[in-house]
Amino acid sequence: MHLAVLTVVAVFITCGVYLLLDRTLLRVVIGLGLLSNGVNLALLASGGLGPGAAPILGHGSAAIVDPLPQALILTAIVIGFGVTALLLTLAFASYQSQLSDDLEDLHGRLDDE
Amino acid sequence: MNDSLILATAVRITRPVLFLFAVVLFLKGHNAPGGGFIAGLVTAVAVLLGLLVHGHGNRKTGRPTFLYVVAAGLGLALLTAIVPTLLGWPFFTHSFGFINLPLLGSIELASAALFDLGVYIVVVGNVVTVLHALTERR
Amino acid sequence: MMNNLCVLPVVIPMATGVLLMLTQARPALSRAIAISGNILSLGVALALVETVRADGIQVLAFGNWPAPFGIVFTVDMLSALMVAVTMVVSTATLLFASVSLDDLHKKNFFYPLFQFLLMGVNGAFLTGDLFNLFVWFEVLLVSSYGLMALGSQAYQLQETFKYLVINALSSALFLIGVALIYGATGTLNMADLVFKFPALADSGMAGVIAVIFLVVFGIKGALFPLYVWLPRAYYGPPTVISGLFGGLLTKVGVYALFRTVTLFFAPGSTFVLPLLSFVAGATMLLGVLGALSQWDFKRILSYHIVSQIGYMIMGLAIYTPLALAGGIFYIIHHILVKTSLFLVAGAVEKRYGTTNLRALGGAADGSPLLATLFMFAGLALAGAPPLSGFVAKFMLLRSGLEAANHLVVAVSLVVSFLTLYSMMKIYRYAFWRQEAENAIVVQGEPVRTFAIAALVTLSLVLGLGGAILLPYVEIAAAQLLDPVAWGTVVLEARVR
Numbered sequence: 001m002h003l004a005v006l007t008v009v010a011v012f013i014t015c016g017v018y019l020l021l022d023r024t025l026l027r028v029v030i031g032l033g034l035l036s037n038g039v040n041l042a043l044l045a046s047g048g049l050g051p052g053a054a055p056i057l058g059h060g061s062a063a064i065v066d067p068l069p070q071a072l073i074l075t076a077i078v079i080g081f082g083v084t085a086l087l088l089t090l091a092f093a094s095y096q097s098q099l100s101d102d103l104e105d106l107h108g109r110l111d112d113e
Numbered sequence: 114m115n116d117s118l119i120l121a122t123a124v125r126i127t128r129p130v131l132f133l134f135a136v137v138l139f140l141k142g143h144n145a146p147g148g149g150f151i152a153g154l155v156t157a158v159a160v161l162l163g164l165l166v167h168g169h170g171n172r173k174t175g176r177p178t179f180l181y182v183v184a185a186g187l188g189l190a191l192l193t194a195i196v197p198t199l200l201g202w203p204f205f206t207h208s209f210g211f212i213n214l215p216l217l218g219s220i221e222l223a224s225a226a227l228f229d230l231g232v233y234i235v236v237v238g239n240v241v242t243v244l245h246a247l248t249e250r251r
Numbered sequence: 252m253m254n255n256l257c258v259l260p261v262v263i264p265m266a267t268g269v270l271l272m273l274t275q276a277r278p279a280l281s282r283a284i285a286i287s288g289n290i291l292s293l294g295v296a297l298a299l300v301e302t303v304r305a306d307g308i309q310v311l312a313f314g315n316w317p318a319p320f321g322i323v324f325t326v327d328m329l330s331a332l333m334v335a336v337t338m339v340v341s342t343a344t345l346l347f348a349s350v351s352l353d354d355l356h357k358k359n360f361f362y363p364l365f366q367f368l369l370m371g372v373n374g375a376f377l378t379g380d381l382f383n384l385f386v387w388f389e390v391l392l393v394s395s396y397g398l399m400a401l402g403s404q405a406y407q408l409q410e411t412f413k414y415l416v417i418n419a420l421s422s423a424l425f426l427i428g429v430a431l432i433y434g435a436t437g438t439l440n441m442a443d444l445v446f447k448f449p450a451l452a453d454s455g456m457a458g459v460i461a462v463i464f465l466v467v468f469g470i471k472g473a474l475f476p477l478y479v480w481l482p483r484a485y486y487g488p489p490t491v492i493s494g495l496f497g498g499l500l501t502k503v504g505v506y507a508l509f510r511t512v513t514l515f516f517a518p519g520s521t522f523v524l525p526l527l528s529f530v531a532g533a534t535m536l537l538g539v540l541g542a543l544s545q546w547d548f549k550r551i552l553s554y555h556i557v558s559q560i561g562y563m564i565m566g567l568a569i570y571t572p573l574a575l576a577g578g579i580f581y582i583i584h585h586i587l588v589k590t591s592l593f594l595v596a597g598a599v600e601k602r603y604g605t606t607n608l609r610a611l612g613g614a615a616d617g618s619p620l621l622a623t624l625f626m627f628a629g630l631a632l633a634g635a636p637p638l639s640g641f642v643a644k645f646m647l648l649r650s651g652l653e654a655a656n657h658l659v660v661a662v663s664l665v666v667s668f669l670t671l672y673s674m675m676k677i678y679r680y681a682f683w684r685q686e687a688e689n690a691i692v693v694q695g696e697p698v699r700t701f702a703i704a705a706l707v708t709l710s711l712v713l714g715l716g717g718a719i720l721l722p723y724v725e726i727a728a729a730q731l732l733d734p735v736a737w738g739t740v741v742l743e744a745r746v747r
Contacts (some may be wrong), residue, residue, distance in 0.1 A: 020420070025412065032419050039426045046434035054146075069433065072382055076426055078150065079389045083419055085243045086396055090415065092247070094408040184272035191265055204258045205314040 005045045012038030025091040025101040029084065036080040040073045117166075124162045131159035139233060143221070149229035153236025160241050164248065179245070182238030190231030193224055256299055257311040257324040260334045260373040263292045268366030281362045282349045288366065289345055292373075293338040300331040304726065308737060310379070310744035318379065318741050319440035325379030325741050328727035329579060333376040333506055336583045340498050340590045340706065341369055347594050347702040348491045350695030351601055356401050356489065364401075368394035368495075375503050379741055381432065381439040384507065385425050388471065392418050395500060399488045407487040414484040421470035428463040431456070441514055442741035445734045448515040461516040461523055468511070472504025473557050474564060475533035482541065482553040490600050493549060494593025497556045498586045505563050505582060512567060513575075513731040514738075528568035532662040535561030539669040548596045548606035548681060551673055552589070555632065558666060559585050565663060566647050569654045575728035577646030580720065584639040584713060588631045591706035595625045598699045599681060602690055608677065613686025620700055622682045624707050629674030631710045634667050639713035 012034050019031025047069035055064040095101045135155040142148030197206040209223035267288030274280045303309060309326040312318060345365065352361060371391025378384050400411040433439055435456050436447040451457040469477045481501070485493045508527075516523045538558025545551045563585070566578020598621055599614050600606050615622035631638035644667065651660040713720055730737060 020416070028416055032416065032423075035420070035423050036426075039423045039430070042427055043430045043433075046430035068439075069430075072426075072429070072433075074150070075382075075386060079386070079393075079422075082239075082393060083389075083415070085247070086393065087412070087415055087419075089243075089246060090396075090400065090408055090412045093403060094405070094412060097403075097405045097408065180272060184269050187265070187269045187272075191262065191269065195262065198255045198258075203312055203315050204255055204262075207314060 001049045002045060005041060005049060009038045009041045009045065012041065023103045025094065025103065028103075029087045029091060032087065033080070033084055036076065040076055040080075043069050043073050043076065121166045124166050128159050128162060131155055131162075135159070139229065142229060143223060143226060149232035150236055153233045154240065156233075156237050157240035157244070160237070161244055164244060179238045179242045183235050183242065186231045186234030186236075186238060188231075189234065190228050193228040193231060196224075254302070254309045254311055254326075256295065256302060257309050257326050257377060258313075259295045260292055260299065260338070260377065261370050263288055263295065264366040264370040264373065268363045268370065271363040271366060272360075275360055275363060285345055285362045285366065286342070286349070289338065289342045289369075292369070293335075293342055296331070296335040296338045299326060300328075300335050300723065303328050303331045304723065308730065308740045310741050312744065317744065319438050319443035322383050323379040323440065323442070323741060323744075324377045325442070325737075326377055327730045327737060328723060329506070329509065329731060330376045332579065332583060332723060332727060333502075334373050336586050337369065337372055337376070337499060339709065340586055341365075341495065343702040343706050344491060344495045344498075344590060344594070347494075347597065347699050348489075350698045351491055351597060352489060359401055360397065361401060364394045364397045365495075368398065370394075372499055372503055376506060379441050381441060381444070382429055385422070385429060388425070388503070388507075389422060391500065391503065392422070395496060398492050399484065399496070401488060401492065404487070410484050410487040414480055417470065417480045421467050424463055424470075425467045428460055428467060431460050431463065435460070440741075441510070442738040445514055445738035449519050452519045457516075457520065458522070461520060464511055464516065465508075465523070465526070468504045468508045469530070470504075471501070472508060473501045473534075473560055474504075475530050475537055475557075475561075478534065478538065478557045478560075481557055482545075482550055485553040485556070486547070486549050490549060490593060490597035490606070493553070494590045494597060497552065497593050498590035501556060501560060502563075502582055502586055505560060508564065509567055509575075509578070509731065514734045517570060518734070524568050524570055527564055528656060528659055531561045531564035531568050532659045533561070534558065534564065535666040536662055539666045539673065542673050543669060546608050548599065548608060548611070548677060549593070551608075551677060552592050552596060555592075555670065555673065556589060558670065559589065559632070561666070562644070562647060562663060565651065565659055568659070569647075569650050569656055571650050571654055572725070572728050572732060573646055574650035574654070575731055576721075576724040577643055577650055579724045579727050580639075580646060580713075580717075581643040583720065583724075584631070584643045584710065587706050587710050587713075588628050588638075588640065591624070591628045591703050591710070592632065594699070594703045594706070595621060595628065598696070598703065601693045601696075601699070604691070608680040611681040612684035613682070615682040616686045617690050618696070618700075621703070622678075624700070624703050625682065626678065627707050627711065628703075629678065630671075631707075631714065633671035633674055635671070637711070637714045639710040639717070642714055642717035 016031045016033075016035030016038060019027045019034065022028060022031065047066035050063065050065070052063035052065040055067050091101060135152040138147040138155060139149060139152035142152065194205045197208070198204050207223060207225040207228075209221055209225070211221055267284060270284055271281050274284060299309070303326055310318070311324040313322045313324070348361070348365075368391055371387050371394060374387035374390060375384055378387055396411055396415050399414060400407050429439060432444070435451055436444060438444060438447055448457065451460070466477065473481045485496055488496070512523060512527070535558050538554050538556070538561060542551045542554035542558065545554060563578050563581050566574045566581060596606055598618070599611065602617060603611055603614070605611065627638065631640040634640040634644040644663070648660055648663065651663070
């Protein structure tokens with residue numbers, strides 16, 4: 001179980017980093033999305049991956065899962081959502097003003113040194 | 114935006130269901146999966162469907178209004194957290210009680226639900242603002 | 252000691268920010284609300300410093316859940332001092348911004364974003380939970396993205412995009428570090444970690460986690476070799492915003508390093524402190540060399556941020572009571588002085604419409620007071636007596652010599668001279684020579700000058716009267732060097 005999840009984490013992060021290194025703004029955004037999903041899965045794995053019930057008082061069950069990583073992931077997802085929205089807006093505005101979303105193409109165009 | 118009869122009809126039927134689903138999620142959220150955040154997202158999806166069908170309409174009033182919604186939600190959540198400090202408890206302390214209603218029986222009232230309501234309002238306002246900003250034609 | 256005072260430096264900016272979202276169409280009202288909110292937070296921050304001095308470390312367990320189960324805010328002297336200095340410079344910056352940003356900027360959520368930024372910065376200083384630290388970092392970063400793109404010039408959009416991607420990357424690393432710590436120890440509460448982290452030392456996990464966090468905070472704090480994002484990013488936004496960022500944001504990363512290194516990474520590790528020592532020297536030297544090659548007021552100052560961060564890390568790396576006290580003194584001095592230098596750049600830019608040194612000239616004729624203030628601030632940055640930089644550098648150098656860390660001491664002395672050269676270069680090209688012809692008379696000059704003068708005066712006070720601040724930074728250093736006592740206080744704080 002752990003190995004499977006960690007493999008998925010590794011694949012997500014690898015793909016994310018590969019896309020991050022691309023010159024196209026949109027691919028960078030997608031890469032960051034993949035990266036943060038991989039990291040969220042890593043957080044999930046950090047709490048242990050056994051089967052178990054939700055840890056609620058009165059719903060007695062011998063095995064419960066650790067709820068904390070899930071709370072952490074929820075927070076991280078929310079933050080990731082906000083950041084991705086902002087990135088998309090920035091990429092879009094940048095594309096509109098420069099008519100290009102290729103970083104190589106943009107490079108040096110706005111340097112006023 | 115091109116009018117699509119199928120989409121418009123489907124949305125007209127699904128929107129009330131989505132709103133209702135959001136309410137259910139919100140109320141279940143205290144002791145089961147659900148809660149203000151998810152309910153807010155579902156509501157925002159309903160609003161998005163409306164946007165897809167009807168376009169922006171009167172765009173000038175759309176954006177700032179929803180930012181006021183965000184501010185109201187933030188304010189509500191913050192107030193829920195502040196009130197305990199006025200009573201001498203640490204910040205964010207929640208309290209709950211049960212009341213008996215005719216027909217419905219015993220119902221739990223928790224101050225955490227108010228906080229969750231704040232979260233719900235923030236999420237709705239926020240997502241709708243983002244969708245407006247990303248979809249409007251400049 | 253359980254105390255609700257701890258959370259006010261976060262609550263007040265948040266409440267002010269929410270109010271400002273509602274009033275953002277009315278700049279005059281917004282300005283009044285923002286400034287009153289700031290002054291209120293400043294008062295609270297000073298009260299917090301006095302409370303910590305009188306009663307020791309303060310703890311607040313949110314929702315009455317004691318540590319390590321709930322999230323706690325822990326305020327020791329370092330946190331309280333950082334919050335206080337944050338509120339001082341932000342109030343000065345806000346005054347400056349209220350008369351120098353045009354209405355277009357103000358209506359684009361400048362005031363609310365500013366308050367949310369303060370909320371994030373203060374939260375990061377106050378929290379006692381590792382994941383919560385991540386959240387506060389995100390709060391301040393998201394606000395800073397908004398402020399950095401304020402005005403939406405093409406250059407800004409492009410640089411903000413890069414800044415955002417770099418920070419998102421470091422946040423992802425932060426989360427990986429959090430996941431590793433939680434997986435290995437089962438807790439994220441810093442006080443709890445003080446006792447549980449040492450158990451990892453044998454497995455090698457401690458080293459991995461330490462390196463991940465050094466990289467994360469190195470990116471946020473702009474340390475060698477991770478500072479490359481800073482100079483370009485800080486050039487884009489309006490100068491007053493660069494000033495706030497230059498003064499505050501990287502210092503949150505530095506603060507996080509001070510906190511985490513002293514709590515878990517340095518005790519029981521053989522490589523963290525020597526590594527930091529090397530990084531400190533390299534950061535100083537490369538930062539100042541970058542500054543020497545620049546011909547723009549703002550870019551020079553941006554590179555000097557990098558260079559100055561080296562000094563703070565030097566204090567951390569030497570790791571004696573005097574060195575840590577010197578490092579903390581340096582952070583406080585730097586926040587005041589760097590912000591005032593950026594504000595001078597902003598005032599000059601307002602008057603002459605540019606920050607390019609080749610196009611500037613003779614600003615000393617046009618505004619002699621501004622030139623005087625720049626001279627003081629520049630000398631303070633270089634470390635000349637009787638200004639605050641001298642006291643801070645003296646403490647650092649002395650502790651470096653006592654610890655026989657001669658190489659870093661030598662580097663820091665050379666860098667001081669180069670800093671002085673760099674400041675002289677700005678003075679010579681921007682303030683001397685024939686006055687540039689494009690001078691315009693602009694409104695709000697007295698308020699701007701007042702904001703700068705307040706910060707420079709504080710630097711002078713801290714220099715001449717270093718003894719005023721000294722007891723406080725010594726308490727802070729002593730608390731940092733005794734993490735077990737800190738952890739015990741936090742874990743044993745009684746809930747009601």
